Amino acid sequence: MTYAPDNRAYYDADSHIMELPNFLKEYADPHIREQVPEVSYAASSITDEEVAVLMARGGKHAEDHVSNMIKLGSDLIRGPKEIQALGAFNASERKHAMDILGFKRQLVFATHVFYCLFTPVPKPTLSFVMEQPVLTIAPWRTSVTMIIV
Secondary structure, three states, rough: OOOOOOOEEEEEEEEEEOOOOHHHHHHHHOOOOOHOOOOOOOOOOHHHHHHHHHHOOOOHHHHHHHHHHHHHHHHHOOOHHHHHOOOOOOOHHHHHHHHOEEEEEEEOOOHHHHHHHOOOOOOOOOEEEEEEEEEOOOOOOOOOOEEEO
């Protein structure tokens, strides 16, 4: 039995992706990649050690962790949170979690990346590319997008 009853379609409207530290850098244009900060977990209950273990594993949960989360069945909703949750940052895990919980779709919001996007930025720098002045002000800051999966 799923968490959400199967007598109608349920849509989760408050889900969050747990961005890994390299999330912004991975998708940034190559010419600004080194300027982009890593996603910080400073405002989180997750420790730096937990993040380091995950990243050392290639940004993946351990197979036994995934297996244990799946075994929770509909109690998955009460299971580990943040980056320890099933599907926190992995699309195939998230699909499995949605099936277990009985949700048809999710509205997914960013979480920790907001900290990077709205922290103070250094003063603008003036640089020359091909002899034309270029003003650079936090080029990695773009609009925030919600993802429906």
